[in-house]
Amino acid sequence: MSTAQLVVQYLPYLRRYARALTGSQQAGDAYVAATLEALVSEPETIDRQGNIKADLFRVFTRIWNSLSVNGRAEGVERDLPAEARLGQITPLPRQAFLLSSLEGFSEEESARILAVDVQEVRSLVEEAGRELAADIVTEIMIIEDEPLIAMDLEALVEGLGHSVTGVARTRDEAIALAGSKRPGLILADIQLADGSSGLDAVNDLLDTFQVPVIFITAYPERFLTGERPEPAFLIAKPFQPANVSAVISQALFFQQSAHRRRPERASA
Incomplete structure (x- = not known):
């Protein structure tokens, strides 16, 4: 089989x-084409017995980082409002953020792709999260029955520049808390203190308003039901703070972009 x-x-x-x-799709495809050209002349850069996807991204990264414009060439229109805002984040943090939150690479894989160590990857992801958060600050509700975990999440959220509307330990507390102050994002566990379900709490809340939801749980298998809400953002415990930071920023980023893209209703 060829490369x-x-x-x-x-x-x-x-x-x-x-x-x-x-x-920009145009600029992105140009970088991909350059990557494929490099592979034609250097097929040995792909380890046929190793992680082919990571090797492919590593070749792409080498080409991307070798060009000073980094996708900002004159005459290239940024035709994607959501992705264009990512272009305002400095290059290395932007790459680390996307490798982990968009492509799902592990810290070790991202480190190899970027030619840095794991600690540097964590720092870069956190930096990208802070840069995004500075532009899309919101109020976040935490649904978590473990006090220490709730405290960690609260500190993490506030460290990104967001505020916390409160911490709910049960389904009823979550509904009451959302009734007094509506959040812009929800961080939710599944199994709560009184045996109630964070999943049910979120379903109840999403019946009245729509916000991004990130589930942070030791029981990811409980999402394999096909029921609402779809687990677009799911983090398994134990979690890395850098990953939580990245996913919070990603969720808010795409939520805000979707709002901007909605066409205005025509006047009657």
Whole structure:
């Protein structure tokens, strides 16, 4: 099997990443094309017995970081408002953020792709989270029955520049808390103090208003039901603070972008 045949299955993911990184489909595809040209001349850069996807992204990263424009070439229109805002984040943090939160690479894989160590990856993701949070600050509700975990999450959220509306330990407390102050995002556990369900609490809340929800749980298998809400953002315990920071920023980023893209209703 040729190198081209090995990497072709991962090209859609690379194009998605390149598009988010540059803020333009045109520019993103140009970087992907340059990556494929490099692989034609240097097929040995792909370890045929190793992590082919990570190797492909590593070659792309080498090309991206070798160009000073980093996707900001004159004449290239940023045609994607959501992705364009990612272009305002400094290059290395932007890459680390997208590798972890968009593409799902582990810290070790991201470190290899970026040619840095794991600690540097964590620092870069946190930096990207802070830069995004500075632009999309909101109020966050925490649904968590473990006091120490709730305290950690509260400190993390406030460290990103957000505020916490409160901490709910049960389904009833969550509904009451949302009734007194509506959040812009929810962090929710599933199994709560009185045996009630954070999943049910979120379902109740989403019947009255729509906000991004991030589930942080030791029981990810409970989401394999096909019921609302869809687990677009799911973090398994024990969690890395950097990953939570990245996903919070990602969820808010795309939520705000979706609001901007909604067409205005025509006047009657």
